[in-house]
Amino acid sequence: xxxxxxxxxxxxxxxxxxxxxxxxxxxxxxxxxxxxxxxxxxxxxxxxxxxxxxxxxxxxxxxxxxxxxxxxxxxxxxxxxxxxxxxxxxxxxxxxxxxxxxxxxxxxxxxxxxxxxxxxxxxxxxxxxxxxxxxxxxxxxxxxxxxxxxxxxxxxxxxxxxxxxxxxxxxxxxxxxxxxxxxxxxxxxxxxxxxxxxxxxxxxxxxxxxxxxxxxxxxxxxxxxxxxxxxxxxxxxxxxxxxxxxxxxxxxxxxxxxxxxxxxxxxxxxxxxxxxxxxxxxxxxxxxxxxxxxxxxxxxxxxxxxxxxxxxxxxxxxxxxxxxxxxxxxxxxxxxxxxxxxxxxxxxxxxxxxxxxxxxxxxxxxxxxxxxxxxxxxxxxxxxxxxxxxxxxxxxxxxxxxxxxxxxxxxxxx
Numbered sequence: 007x008x009x010x011x012x013x014x015x016x017x018x019x020x021x022x023x024x025x026x027x028x029x030x031x032x033x034x035x036x037x038x039x040x041x042x043x044x045x046x047x048x049x050x051x052x053x054x055x056x057x058x059x060x061x062x063x064x065x066x067x068x069x070x071x072x073x074x075x076x077x078x079x080x081x082x083x084x085x086x087x088x089x090x091x092x093x094x095x096x097x098x099x100x101x102x103x104x105x106x107x108x109x110x111x112x113x114x115x116x117x118x119x120x121x122x123x124x125x126x127x128x129x130x131x132x133x134x135x136x137x138x139x140x141x142x143x144x145x146x147x148x149x150x151x152x153x154x155x156x157x158x159x160x161x162x163x164x165x166x167x168x169x170x171x172x173x174x175x176x177x178x179x180x181x182x183x184x185x186x187x188x189x190x191x192x193x194x195x196x197x198x199x200x201x202x203x204x205x206x207x208x209x210x211x212x213x214x215x216x217x218x219x220x221x222x223x224x225x226x227x228x229x230x231x232x233x234x235x236x237x238x239x240x241x242x243x244x245x246x247x248x249x250x251x252x253x254x255x256x257x258x259x260x261x262x263x264x265x266x267x268x269x270x271x272x273x274x275x276x277x278x279x280x281x282x283x284x285x286x287x288x289x290x291x292x293x294x295x296x297x298x299x300x301x302x303x304x305x306x307x308x309x310x311x312x313x314x315x316x317x318x319x320x321x322x323x324x325x326x327x328x329x330x331x332x333x334x335x336x337x338x339x340x341x342x343x344x345x346x347x348x349x350x351x352x353x354x355x356x357x358x359x360x361x362x363x364x365x366x367x368x369x370x371x372x373x374x375x376x377x378x379x380x381x382x383x384x385x386x387x388x389x390x391x392x393x394x395x396x397x398x399x400x401x402x403x404x405x406x407x408x409x410x411x412x413x414x415x416x417x418x419x420x
Contacts, residue, residue, distance in 0.1 A: 007212060007236060007253060009127065009180070012329040013080030014287050015320075017313075018131075018257055018296035019070065020264040021113070022088045023056040026301035028268035039298075040088055040265035043137060047148045054138065057092060060107035065303025067116040071124050073305065077313035078320030080328075081127035083183045083294060084117050086172055088131075088265075091138025099167045102138055118176040129181025130172050132165075134192055139164060143191050158191045166203055173207035180210070183239075184217040194219055194233065201234035212236040214255070240291075244282065248289030248332055255292040258282060260309050266298040273308040276315035277354075277404045283316065283327060284352045284405055288341035290332030319404060323376050326350035326407045334418040335365040335391070342366075347415050350376075351408040356400035366391040368416030373408050377401035383408050391419065 020040055029039030036045040043053045074082055087093045093103035095114035104113055114130070121128040136142040141161035145153050173179055182204050187197065197218030204211055215235035229238050229252055237253035244256050260279070261270045274282075279295070286293040297309045320327065330343035330350065339361055340353045349366065373383040373394055384395040392410065400406040410416075 010081070010212060010237070010292065011253065013127070014292050014327050014330070015077075015079050015283060015316075016081040016083060016127075016129075016255075016292060016294045017070075017074040017077070017079045018264075018294045019082065019084040020088070020131075020266075020296055020298045021062075021085055021094065021303075022265065023053075023060060023090055023092045024088070025062075025266045025299060026056055026059055028266045028301065029263070029270075030268055035269045039263045039267045039270075040090075042265075043090055044146060047146075050138075050149065050151050053090070054102065057102065057107050059301075060104070061109045062299070062301065062303030063109075065113070065299065067113065068120045068123075070297070070299075070305060071117070071120040071126055073310060073313055074126060075124055077317040078324055078327075079126075079295070079313075081129060081180060082117065082121060083129035083131050083181055084114065085131040085133075086114055087133055087136070087168070089133045089135045089137055089186055091133075091136040091142075093168065095172065097168055097171055099164055099171070114172070114176060118179075122177065127180040128176075128178075129183055130179055131183040131185065132169065132172065133186040134165065134184060135186025135189060136161065136165075144189060162196060166200070169200070169203060170207060173204060173211065178210070179208055180212065182211055182213045182217070184214060187216050187219060192219060198234045214239045237292075244285050244289065244291070248291055250290070250332075254290075255294050256282075256286050257294040257296065259296045259298075260312055264296055264298055266300045266306070271308075274312065276312055276319075279312050279316055280319050280404050281354060284341055284354070287327045287330055287343050288333045288352065319402065322402070323352075323405070323407045325376060326352055326409070334416060335363060337363060337365075344416070347412045349410045349412070349416055351394065351410065352405055353396070353400070353408065354405045356396065356406060358396050358398045361394045361396055362388070362390060363392040363394070364390040365419040366416060367419055368392075369413040371411045371413055373410045375401050376407040376409055385410065 024040045024042050029035050031046040036042045093100050096105050096112040097103045141156050143158045201217050215229045215238050218234040240256050261272045263270050283293050299305050330345045333342040340351050343350045373385045375381045
């Protein structure tokens, strides 16, 4: 887990057949667009025809990986198969895959080769739930497709065969990111067996908690005692106090959908995106930020713009994010991260003058701005903790960082 804890920031990529209609089915936008088949109750034989339209000729995988590098992201997790059951890789165990489309190129191989070139950690998203496979159970409650003779055991064999392909045909894979584990046919025994299979195939791979069912009395976002998985995955939220005692990662969209959405222009501003990264790191978690390429493979421009803004901020302030630990204190005026003998004070709402870091204990040597390390910030020790005096103007209009260096690792007041 050490590289993952150091990384703090990754890219999620949602791409599939659902990217073609972008949430619009027969002239109606159906919402939650990667779920559009379910939302619009599209019959099986109609939906699978999208595979004959799949030809993302403007998909530039290397450009996506370079965008992640520019954004300061340290790993990428790509959808190999979402709930729709369509595989974006060359699978010997399915005819419902990218090789049966006009595109006829293994997208996962392109990601694996590009990530190796750019020294980017790579992960696979894989949905346990599968709306296509004839043996997957249960079917949608609205679906009329006959399930006579379907065998969930046979589906698990198919899934294991695909996981074996994904973990043996593409070199080193750093993450297996599971989803769709909440239906009644999945259980802890199957989750543990899947975890063990992946570890046998690649001993260094790490897996999220969604390989298993939720723990008794728990929820989907957290790890429970004895449950398979290496880290927790709160979705579309940063837990109020983080998840102390667990490794965790917030997965978040840049607008309101995971897959490409023609009708969704509710893009998060650069300030909001940087704020999410700062909040997540200050609580000891990672941020997995999603892009949803269009049906032709292009990344929406607002996603590119937002990621580039984050990268520009991280090039100055990344030392306050990468490899840090959760804040030692809780103060309303700012967020902090900790690394060894350093405390980073991340100020989004700059107010010139005194800033009290109540509860922070230690012997400070100096304080400086990450944006200008020659500019020392006045500080003093008080009965309550440490106090800074912020200058009149912030060096960054979104979030400025003051680093405090201590003689020894600081602590917090009990």
